[in-house]
Amino acid sequence: MVPINLIIKADNLVKRYNNLTAVDNISFYVKEGEMFGFLGPNGAGKTTTMKMIQCVSPKTSGKLEVFGMDVSTHQREIKKYMGVVPQENNLDPDFTVYENLRNYSRYFDISMEEAEKRIEELLNFVQLIDKKNSTTEYLSGGMKRRLVLARALLNNPRLIVLDEPTVGLDPQARHLIWEKLRALKKKGVTIVLTTHYLDEAEKLCDRLVVMDYGKIIVEGEPSQIIKDHIGTGVVEVDNYPELVECLQKSDSIYEVMGDIIVIYTNDPVHITNQLSMECSLDKMTTRKATLEDVFLKLTGRKLRD
Amino acid sequence: MPYIQYLQIPELNRRLLKVWLRNKDVFMKNVKLNFLPPFLEPILYLLAMGFGLGTFVDNIDGVSYAQFIAPALIAVSIMYASFFECTYGSYVRMYYQKTFDAIVATPLIIDDVIAGELFWGATRSTINALVMTPVILIFGLIDFKYAILIIPFAFLGGLLFACIGMCFTAITPNIMALNYPALLFITPMFLFSGTFFPLDVLPETLQYFALAFLPLTHIVRVIRTLAYGSLEPFIIVDVLWILIASVIFFILSMNLMKKRLII
Known part of the structure; x- marks a missing residue:
């Protein structure tokens, strides 16, 4: 029985590419309203796990449910309530900040008036309202990241998945992203993130797992993990x-x-x-x-x- | 049979229109620049080849050289528009801009993205035909009677080249390698599909080869018939050829792209 408040549940999840096992039989769960972190060295399987959660990379075996639905059969339904901040910014360079969001809101079947309202709110939220009509190419790294975050929030997601949300940002920009993530958590949004910055994970995450060679090697609350191991x-x-x-x-x-x-x-x-x-x-x-x-x-x- | 996986019938969902709309919005941002080539190119070609080179050419099948090549220019433009849109254009969106990744993070799936790209490619061809046909009409080189039919036909012809192009995009190791199909497939077709001289001057085997394997041949034949103002029954065969090839390459390109992108 899956309790109602589990947003993600993975059982013996495996992902194999040819002869490489990227994710090797992992089990974990994420509760509603939680901020959950995936840590691990490069190639540990974090991004692959993220991609399976996002329903874009099919699992090899095991079970993976998001919002209680199977990722291999309910991609469209799951993605409707999910926001994604990918590792690499993939904004549309041809569009302005506003056009990026307006175009993206179409993919979620958000009506024009509703989209206008949300875009205004979100640009205020990520402090980009002054850049509304700028071409995204000319935004700084921090601004691009904030715009990607705003884009991930267009559909009022229940779950946000962020793959290294603050990589390459200066301290000011990082702190702003953290502040926004905490604000979202307060509103009850479930947040899953990967990061290489361990101070970030320690500050933000309620619970986390450390992965290595495709396996979860430790799981728990940051302070408890430190106490137990160090x-x-x-x-x-x-x-x-x-x-x-x-x-x-x-x-x-x-x-x-x-x-x-x-x-x-x-x-x-x-x-x-x-x-x-x-x-x-x-x-x-x-x-x-x-x-x-x-x-x-x-x-x-x-x-x- | 490992090949059977490339022939799975893809899912067609109305959401593909959103991808089409995205590309249309980008197109409209540079609309003036985008309309210039289909407007200017036929004029330049007709001046240089039709009226320049054409003065040295006798009538072909009872029409002037300019009249002979005018429909071919539309056909070539249909081929170029969608082929290049769905090779270099799609590759840039897929690989460099990661546009496809951004789209599949929403309720859309990769089938919607590729189908949207293909129909957008066909639309580019239609837009070119839409601009070129009136320009050539003004030169008086097309019969008005069936000229309007060239536009919907351009969508079908464009779709075929969009699908063929997308197959190459799916298997190309990098953007440079897309020069091979452009050079070895598109350029010969541009020259040997009954475009600038009638097919029947070629050796018979080559004629059959062109009819069997060069899709542009069929597109030229249909548009030329329409442009001459005569609706010859043989074009049914050409249209059927294009229809069947479009369906095959549509299915193939969708599966090849899914194979590349879903990992």
Whole structure:
């Protein structure tokens, strides 16, 4: 039985391209009104999963339901209530900001008057009303992104799917996008996003999954995930052989990452005292554990591109 | 049979009109520039070839050289308009602008997009015929009687070349490779389809080849008959040929594009 308030439900979802398994038997769910994140290195299967949710890439096997409907049989119905912000901006370069939205509203069978009203509202919402008659080619990266977001909201979607919504944006533009996403969440819209920015995921997401090699390797609330895998704090020290020896004697959990050693702990004060007394170390940095620590711990430091 | 997948009957939904409307809106943004070629080209061709070169040519089947090539110019324009719209034009929208991706994020599906593109290509051909026919009428090179029939026929002929073009778009590895069909298929057709000289001066085998495999031959024959003001019964065969080829290439192009885009 699928409870009513599940917006997305995936069971043993698989996507294979020839001999590459991009999504390898994953199961997850997204609740109504939730902000849900997909994290993972390049090629982890995030975008492929997004595309299956968007009903544009057929699944190989398993079950995937959006709004309680099967993605392989109800594409048009599902897409009617979904807004999509793709990884790459795909605005119409021939059209102005306004024309982009007006043309797009036609695809959703929105009447002309209703479209006019929504376009005005949405351009105000994403702060692009001054650019209404500009050609999209001449917009900055941040403006284009906001316009794509506005376009994704034309049909008053119940679910918005965003693939790396803030990639390449300056901090101001990123914060504006975050603010808009939080505002949408307040209105009860369910939001699913992928991101490489772990601070973004930590700030925005109620729940998230970390994917790697097509599998989900961890799932939960950001703060809980950090607590479970890292602890509350992190102590960073320079990497010396004597220090590694000293650490091995203590029972601390640590990882050598190039020229620094990262020690995971729930009690940073204890560790720093221990280090300065037993290992005669005086230079160390203590900071809060972040999602980035979890990410690197779970997926390793090897480049994926 | 792996080939059977290319012959699946595609879904035709009224939503394809929205894709057609999108392309029409873009076309209308540059409407003056878009109307110029079909207006200017026949005038230039008729002046240079019809009245220039034509002074050295005797009558062909009892008509002047200008009268002979005038209908062919319309036919060629029908071919060019939709073929190039659905090759380079569609490829740019598909690959560079990601317009198709944007559209399929809405209740439209890829079938609607491709069908919309094809019908838009046919519309471009019709627009060209619509502009050219009156221009050539003014030169007095077309009989008024059946001239109006050239316009709806242009849609059918245009659809055929739109579908053929879309097949190439579906299989081309990149935009440069679209030069091959343009050079090896379209250019020979432009010259050897009974356009600038009657087919019967060619060796017999080549005549049959042209009739069997060069779609433009049939389009030229139909338009020439209409332009001469005589509704010869043989054009039924040509129209049937075009109809059947259009259906085949329509189905083929839809399936090839789906194969390329749905991954």
